[in-house]
Amino acid sequence: MIKLIGAALVLFAGTMIGYLQAARFAARPRQIRQLTHALQRLETEIGYGQTPLPEALKRMAHLLGPPLTGIFDRIADELAGGAGNTVRESWEAAINAGWSSTAMKSAERDALLRLGATLGASGREDQLKHVRLAMLQLQTEETTAREEQQRYEKLSRSLGMLGAALVVILMV
Structure with a gap:
C-alpha cells in the first residue's frame, strides 16, 4: 500500500x-510579445508624446504581465526617486534583479541591456532608432521561441511523465 502511494506521488511529481x-x-x-508591444508604446511616448522617461516607463510597465511589470516599475521608481543613478545603471540593476523570474533567455536580456545603455543618453531620434532595433531583435527571438515551443513543449510533458514512470518501474 505504501509503495502504491509512493509510486503515485512520484508519477504525479514527474508529470x-x-x-x-x-x-x-x-x-x-x-x-517577448508583451515586451515588444511595450517597446512600441515606449517608442510612441518618446517620439510623439515627448513624455519624460520615468513616466513613459511607468506607463510601459502597466502594459506588461507580472514578471516584467516589476522590472520596469523598479526602473521608473529609481529614475523618479532621484537616487542619482543614471538610466543605464538603473536599467541594468532592475533587469539583473528581476530577470530570473521571467521565462526569457539571455538574448532578450542582452537586447534590453543594449537599449538601456542608450536611453536618456542621446537625442530623441537616436533613442527611437535603438528602440526599433531592440524591437527587431525581440521579434527575431520571438520567432525562435515559438519554434522551440512547438518543438519542446509537448516533449517536456511527455518526458516528465515517462521519466516518472521509469522511476516507478525501477522502484517496484
Whole structure:
C-alpha cells in the first residue's frame, strides 16, 4: 500500500515537472510579445508624446504581465526617486534583479541591456532608432521561441511523465 502511494506521488511529481517546463516554453514567446508591444508604446511616448522617461516607463510597465511589470516599475521608481543613478545603471540593476523570474533567455536580456545603455543618453531620434532595433531583435527571438515551443513543449510533458514512470518501474 505504501509503495502504491509512493509510486503515485512520484508519477504525479514527474508529470508536474514536465508540465512546469512546458509552461516555461509557452511563456517565453508570450513575454517577448508583451515586451515588444511595450517597446512600441515606449517608442510612441518618446517620439510623439515627448513624455519624460520615468513616466513613459511607468506607463510601459502597466502594459506588461507580472514578471516584467516589476522590472520596469523598479526602473521608473529609481529614475523618479532621484537616487542619482543614471538610466543605464538603473536599467541594468532592475533587469539583473528581476530577470530570473521571467521565462526569457539571455538574448532578450542582452537586447534590453543594449537599449538601456542608450536611453536618456542621446537625442530623441537616436533613442527611437535603438528602440526599433531592440524591437527587431525581440521579434527575431520571438520567432525562435515559438519554434522551440512547438518543438519542446509537448516533449517536456511527455518526458516528465515517462521519466516518472521509469522511476516507478525501477522502484517496484
